[in-house]
Amino acid sequence: MTRSRIATQPSSRPGAVGRRSVLLGAAATGAVTLAGPRAALAAESPASDPATRKPVLVGANPGLQLFDEDGACTAYASVWRVDWSPHGTGDALVLWQPDGVTVCSSRRELARWVTEDFTRHFPELDGLPWHDPVYRPWPVLLHLGLADGLVARAGTIEVRASGVLDVRSFTTDTFDLGGSEHSLHLVLGPCAEGSVRVGGRRLPGQITRGGTPERPSSSAFVTEAEVWRV
Template sequence: MPLNEPITPGVVDWTGENPGILLKDENGNFSAMALFFRVAWSPVGQGQVLLLLGSPDQVEGPPNAPNVILSDNPELTAFLKKNFINKLAAFANAPSFATLPEIGAHAVRSSGDPMSHRYTETIAGGPLTVELVWEGFEAPRALELSPHEVASGEQNMFSLLVPAHAAQIIVNGHVLPGKLGTRVQAGYETTTAFLYFSETWIIPPEGS
């Protein structure tokens, strides 16, 4: 989808950062999944949201299972669940997704350097502290995707992708089990650990 105009037509849905880690067990099933949003602009404001399915096949949340949403903007959480996360099959089809409890996040920080060997996001809320760790980075790739190339099937998406070859999800000091898999993004085979920076989702004009 080459840019042929200085202004991309359509309505901006949201923009920000959207790193994630998806781990699999020895049978190739998802054993733990984390998706983090640091939203700079949306129709319902800014905010930070962590979606964590630490035991995707269990319906229970904390303290029985690390399935939870940590968020500092409940309106943003609802917006993302309805307009974006609900359309990601790996998350929406998990038994734990429908009953995810939401806990207010009281501290969120990033550390490390994606140009170096390690980058982290740490999110704390209630009794939980979750650390997402990415290591072993590839060179960044600039993506420019049309609706048929994104999981939602509805928006154009522009982003900077930095794939990682090692990653961990750590909950209250406990490393969740699983290993990285592979996935295909716009014909490019990459891993299930990724940093997305400058990610912008645009709803195309009707009929386009």
């Protein structure tokens, strides 16, 4: 569902608030209380005992979200490295744009699962239109590290995140995915820079950064040691 420390100032862009990047930047360890509509949805859904939950995905899910000057989302990229799951292993790249969703992977069944059961329900996409994804059989070439960030390429798409600002852990037992409450643990690295290119053209928009010098947050981040349980 991970980054040399430099000072950052809280972002004033509306789109920077309430997104998954801010949620992940909210805590170092321990359970986190969700805010807003997703918290209400999670509270209304039947809750399983976190102690009995089983892993359904082990891997990493770095990503980034771009915003225009008015705070509107211009693009969101969700990159998956699945080391273990009931649907097998492999990599996938999900790119949301206002006019469509593109999913790239040489493992279509796996890509469909992480797209429809995970990425589609992430807070970054709350209130944004969801189009039927176009699946491309393009393998994902992925370099991911807590020290130096992310480079992911698939076909004509390239996603980059760099300048890791901090490395800290995150845990919650109340991450709602389409009405199903999940437990999530990961190591997070918010990043100072991020971009998406399609066909060599850089997509419009910028990442947002906020938080404090001691606990920076960013809409571009890398993760490691990511475990989803249900």
